[in-house]
Amino acid sequence: MSDNKIIDGKAFATKFRGRIAQQVATLKSKHGFTPGLAVVLVGEDPASRVYVKNKGQQTHESGMNSFEHRLPASTSQVELLALVNKLNKDPAVNGILVQLPLPKQIDPQAILDAIDPAKDVDGFHVVNAGRLATGGKSLVPCTPRGCLMLLKDRLGDLAGKRAIVVGRSNIVGKPMAQLLLNESCTVTIAHSKTRDLAGECRRAEIVVAAVGRPEMVRGDWIQPGAVVIDVGINRVDAGGGKTKLVGDVAYAEAFPHAGAITPVPGGVGPMTIACLLANTVTAACRQRGVAEPA
Ligand SMILES: NC(=O)c1ccc[n+]([C@@H]2O[C@H](COP(=O)([O-])OP(=O)(O)OC[C@H]3O[C@@H](n4cnc5c(N)ncnc54)[C@H](OP(=O)(O)O)[C@@H]3O)[C@@H](O)[C@H]2O)c1
Numbered sequence: 369m370s371d372n373k374i375i376d377g378k379a380f381a382t383k384f385r386g387r388i389a390q391q392v393a394t395l396k397s398k399h400g401f402t403p404g405l406a407v408v409l410v411g412e413d414p415a416s417r418v419y420v421k422n423k424g425q426q427t428h429e430s431g432m433n434s435f436e437h438r439l440p441a442s443t444s445q446v447e448l449l450a451l452v453n454k455l456n457k458d459p460a461v462n463g464i465l466v467q468l469p470l471p472k473q474i475d476p477q478a479i480l481d482a483i484d485p486a487k488d489v490d491g492f493h494v495v496n497a498g499r500l501a502t503g504g505k506s507l508v509p510c511t512p513r514g515c516l517m518l519l520k521d522r523l524g525d526l527a528g529k530r531a532i533v534v535g536r537s538n539i540v541g542k543p544m545a546q547l548l549l550n551e552s553c554t555v556t557i558a559h560s561k562t563r564d565l566a567g568e569c570r571r572a573e574i575v576v577a578a579v580g581r582p583e584m585v586r587g588d589w590i591q592p593g594a595v596v597i598d599v600g601i602n603r604v605d606a607g608g609g610k611t612k613l614v615g616d617v618a619y620a621e622a623f624p625h626a627g628a629i630t631p632v633p634g635g636v637g638p639m640t641i642a643c644l645l646a647n648t649v650t651a652a653c654r655q656r657g658v659a660e661p662a
Contacts, residue, residue, distance in 0.1 A: 373623070375518050375597075375630045381638035384517070385430060388645045391661045392431040395652070403652035404433035405463040405489065405644070406455045410448060410474065411441035416467045423465070423641055430645050435461060445474045449482050456484040462652035463489035465644065486655060489647040492539060500546050505654075507647050512544035514639025515576055515597045516551070522595055522628050523574075527552035532569055534558045534585065534616070535578035540599055544576050565589075577616035587621025596622055596629040599636050 396402050405427050409420045420436065427434035437451060448466070455464045464487045470476050480488075485495035491509035499506035519526060531553040535541035545557045558568055569575055569589040577585045578599035590596060600616025615632030622629060630636055653660045 373628050375628050377630055377635040378638045381642040384642045389430045391649055399658050402433050403462045403648050404460045405648045406435040406461045408437045408466045410439045410443050411471050420467055426641050441471050448474055452482045462655055463487055463648035465490050487651055489651055509539055509543045510640045510643035511540050512547055513643040515636055516547045529553045529573045531574035532556040532558055532572035533576045540578040579616040582614045583618040585617040587618055587625055590622045590625040592625055593627035596626045598630050598632050
């Protein structure tokens with residue numbers, strides 16, 4: 369546990385990726401296989417291109433095999449499903465990630481449903497969501513998994529803590545709430561219809577904001593000493609024709625109240641890809657019948 373109020377996700381993720389690289393090296397030397405991650409990008413969305421490039425780079429750096437599939441924006445759902453089916457059957461591919469958003473002719477749910485749950489390293493398949501909810505062995509969505517790691521590193525045992533998750537998306541809010549519940553927190557899930565959001569936040573010892581609204585969570589919503597995890601990534605006008613990234617929490621306001629807080633950038637963001645790599649190692653071990661790294 370650290371005394372520093374700022375939760376340095378970047379440093380944490382760097383160390384975590386180092387441990388993953390060691391695990392990959394051990395799998396190679398002791399068990400003779402190298403985990404492989406396939407990332408599929410459809411179209412030319414600029415943010416998605418950056419994410420996919422970073423994922424490929426960090427997969428290589430960890431010693432794993434990276435398979436990148438770039439398809440044109442005109443790709444049909446049938447074509448994408450055919451690729452997913454091929455990857456499902458490929459033994460060199462242990463994890464499959466289809467980068468969202470997809471072009472409008474493709475139903476994302478149909479694609480997510482088609483990924484083999486054992487290779488669903490994003491943890492978005494209904495089987496993995498169901499297992500997470502019922503306490504089974506699942507692959508956990510990367511961003512909430514990263515948030516939980518940062519929280520446990522800071523607080524140790526979370527049992528009995530009052531936590532609020534602001535946001536109820538399937539990829540962040542709901543699995544985050546589920547993970548906190550699994551840690552025996554008392555969890556409130558807030559959303560756009562929540563009455564007195566400020567009051568709900570003030571009761572919480574753990575605040576996770578995953579809203580997508582720049583600096584919506586104000587400083588005086590944070591009870592003294594609460595730990596604040598800001599998932600939001602919002603690009604806003606910084607004046608002079610420039611832009612900057614801010615979170616869903618008004619950082620400067622919240623800082624004096626919080627016991628600890630993640631910055632944006634450099635907080636939750638770097639944990640997401642690190643957890644993707646960890647999920648790929650986990651998926652590979654389960655597929656090969658090898659003990660998973662702790
Ligand atoms: N760091 C990372 O790696 C990472 C990964 C994923 C996402 N993100 C960021 O996290 C943020 C959330 O992402 P997401 O995919 O979960 O977003 P999303 O699917 O748009 O969901 C946003 C959630 O916020 C709730 N909400 C919207 N306005 C609200 C308000 N005024 N008061 C209370 N709740 C409100 C919505 O409520 P309703 O359900 O009632 O509409 C919804 O549940 C975004 O900034 C995104 O960029 C970061």
